[in-house]
Amino acid sequence: QVQLVESGGGLVQAGGSLRLSCAASGRTFSSFAMGWFRLAPGKEREFVAAIGKIADSTSYADSVKGRFTISRDNAKKTLYLQMNSLKPEDTAVYYCAASENYRSRLPGPYAYWGQGTQVTVSS
Numbered sequence: 001q002v003q004l005v006e007s008g009g010g011l012v013q014a015g016g017s018l019r020l021s022c023a024a025s026g027r028t029f030s031s032f033a034m035g036w037f038r039l040a041p042g043k044e045r046e047f048v049a050a051i052g053k054i055a056d057s058t059s060y061a062d063s064v065k066g067r068f069t070i071s072r073d074n075a076k077k078t079l080y081l082q083m084n085s086l087k088p089e090d091t092a093v094y095y096c097a098a099s100e101n102y103r104s105r106l107p108g109p110y111a112y113w114g115q116g117t118q119v120t121v122s123s
Contacts, residue, residue: 002026002098002112009094009117016086016121022079022096022114029077030054033103035110036070036081038092048094049081050103059105064090086121093118
């Protein structure tokens with residue numbers, strides 16, 4: 001198993017930046033492909049970004065491409081999401097998730113989830 005704890009959320013003005021972190025404990029971090037998802041009020045859970053086990057590949061939702069960057073440090077057992085040029089529509093609870101198999105844009109392959117961190121972007 002792996003335990004995931006997100007941090008770094010907060011309130012920011014439109015155009016600003018935030019860096020989310022997801023600290024992992026338990027099994028070897030490099031055994032997992034990782035993803036970020038978000039959930040906004042009244043909306044379904046949405047894929048944000050994903051990264052392979054050794055950071056050899058990444059994938060982004062069209063809505064964040066060019067603004068967000070996913071990365072990982074396997075030595076520190078930490079996943080990151082750098083968010084730039086934030087928009088009010090980015091407001092959501094952001095969750096990191098771990099998949100033992102492969103990175104995916106779908107939530108199904110991710111067996112482990114963090115508790116989420118709130119990101120609020122004001123206009």
